[in-house]
Amino acid sequence: MIDRLLAGQQPPGYAFQAKSHNAVAAAVAQGRADWGVAIEPVARLYSLGFLPLEEEHYDFVIPRDRWDRPAVVAFRQLLAAPEVQTHLVEMGFRIKKP
Secondary structure (H helix, E strand, C coil): CHHHHHCCCCCCCCCCCCCCHHHHHHHHHCCCCCCCCCCHHHHHHCCCCCCCCCCCCCCCCCCHHHCCCHHHHHHHHHHHCHHHHHHHHHCCCCCCCC
16 A cells, blocks of 8 residues: 555655554654554554544454354454444444444
8 A cells, every 4th residue: 555655656764664553653653763654543552643544444354164163253252242342443443244
C-alpha cells in the first residue's frame, strides 16, 4: 500500500521497515521517525496523531480440520463475546457480523 501511495518516491527513511505496527509507533514516539504507517489503535496507545490512508479488512483464517480444537473454539467464543466486540469498537475496529 505504501509503495502505491508513494508512486515510486522513496523519502528519507524509506529503506527502514519496522516489523510491526507497534514498532512503527514506537519509532515515531521516540523521535526516530517523523511518520509511519500503522493502525489507529496503536497510534492511540502512543498518543500519536493519526491520518487514515485507507480502510483495510482483516479476516481470520482457520483450517477446517482445526475448527473444533479447544484453542480455536475459545478464540471464536472470545471474538463473539459482546464485551470483547464493544472493546474492539472502542479501539477503532469495525466489526462485521457474519
